[in-house]
Amino acid sequence: MHLDHELDEKFPHRHTYSAAHPQRPDGTRRALRIGLGGPVGSGKTATVAALCRTLRDQLSLAVVTNDIYTREDAAYLLREAVLPPERITAVETGACPHTAIRDDISANLEAVEDLEDDLASQGAGPLDLILVESGGDNLTATFSKGLTDAQIFVIDVAGGDDIPRKGGPGVSTADLLVVNKTDLAPYVGSDLEGMARDAKEQRGELPVIFQSLRGEPGVGPVADWVRAQLADWTGKAAHAA
Numbered sequence: 605m606h607l608d609h610e611l612d613e614k615f616p617h618r619h620t621y622s623a624a625h626p627q628r629p630d631g632t633r634r635a636l637r638i639g640l641g642g643p644v645g646s647g648k649t650a651t652v653a654a655l656c657r658t659l660r661d662q663l664s665l666a667v668v669t670n671d672i673y674t675r676e677d678a679a680y681l682l683r684e685a686v687l688p689p690e691r692i693t694a695v696e697t698g699a700c701p702h703t704a705i706r707d708d709i710s711a712n713l714e715a716v717e718d719l720e721d722d723l724a725s726q727g728a729g730p731l732d733l734i735l736v737e738s739g740g741d742n743l744t745a746t747f748s749k750g751l752t753d754a755q756i757f758v759i760d761v762a763g764g765d766d767i768p769r770k771g772g773p774g775v776s777t778a779d780l781l782v783v784n785k786t787d788l789a790p791y792v793g794s795d796l797e798g799m800a801r802d803a804k805e806q807r808g809e810l811p812v813i814f815q816s817l818r819g820e821p822g823v824g825p826v827a828d829w830v831r832a833q834l835a836d837w838t839g840k841a842a843h844a845a
Contacts, residue, residue, distance in 0.1 A: 623749045626840060628720065635666070635720060635731035636837040638830060639705060639747035641774055642758035644740030647784040647817070649677045651758055652737050654823035655830065656686035663834070665733040666691040666723065668715045670701055672739055690726070693719055701739030702746070709751040712736060716751070733834060743772030754833050756826070760785040761794035768802035776806045780813065780829055787816040 628634045640648050652667060659665055667687060669677035671694065678694035681687065695711045697704040704712055720731055736752055738745060747755050757778035759767045762785055768775055775781060781803055789796050796814060803812045813825045 623753070624751075626837070632730055633838070633842075635716075635734045636754075636834050637716060637734045637736060637752040638754050638756060638833065639736045639738065639752035640756045640758060641701075641705065641738040641741060641745045641747065641778070642782075643742065643760075643763055646740070646758045646760040646763060648737050648740070648758045649680055650817055651756075651782065651784065651815075651823060651826065652677075652735050653681055653684050653686045654817055655735065655827055656681070658823055658827045659733070659830065660687060663732040664723075664729060665735065666719045666731055667693075667735045667737065668712060668719065669694045669737045670697050670704055670712065670739040671695075672697050672699070672701065677737060677739075690723065691719070697739060701741040702744065705736070705738045705745070705747045705751060707748075709748045712751055733830070741774075743767070743770060743774045746773045746777065753837060754779040756780045756782055758782045758784050761789045761796065761799070762792045765794040765796075765799050766802075768799050768806055771806045775803070778810070779833075780811050780826070781807060782826060783812065783814045785816060786814050787818050 626633060640652060642648050656665065656667065665687070667681060669681065671677055673696060675694035675696065678692050681692050682689055693715050695704060695715050716734055716736065719734060723731060755778045757774040759775065761783065783799055783803070786796060800812065811829065813829065815823065815826060817823060
């Protein structure tokens with residue numbers, strides 16, 4: 605079983621920043637911030653796009669993407685028209701992606717806050733959810749608590765079925781682990797049952813979702829998890845008011 609104090613001792617950088625206050629300076633509830641991290645090619649952007657398509661008619665949401673020297677992920681989301689352009693923005697980290705989501709979160713924090721302010725000034729009303737997508741990184745990538753309220757870590761079966769066994773903060777401590785591209789398992793020789801066992805060993809009671817975006821239920825279970833996080837967040841924010 606993974607207890608918070610045990611994780612704090614093992615991964616002290618989880619608390620580089622303290623958790624952000626649930627209210628904005630004007631007293632309104634700020635949006636729930638969910639970070640998505642994971643290795644290059646694991647399907648983070650595809651998962652963000654699928655979440656936007658699934659949730660956009662129910663929630664007011666926006667996206668911040670991270671790339672080292674380009675805005676490629678944001679450009680993809682714009683081409684796919686998953687959200688109106690004013691709801692998608694990009695951060696060029698100029699360094700390893702984890703530095704901008706964990707070590708110096710200022711650029712991402714500014715992007716998140718600017719999105720909320722800009723959309724509010726346009727009369728769009730308060731945002732419910734902001735997805736912050738990290739650039740592709742390694743198994744140590746985690747988000748600062750000062751930037752996001754919950755973390756999803758995305759791996760894929762083509763990256764090797766030993767990834768859950770290798771562990772690392774991304775796999776072991778993220779609020780949700782997504783094992784993506786399960787449809788490829790027969791073609792790359794990945795053992796899904798073994799991955800499930802290894803993930804359980806690393807994560808204890810923390811949830812794991814096996815996902816393929818090429819068939820049903822697609823992103824549905826992850827979207828349900830996001831909705832549950834938002835319901836919990838809304839209750840906490842109301843209590844803090």
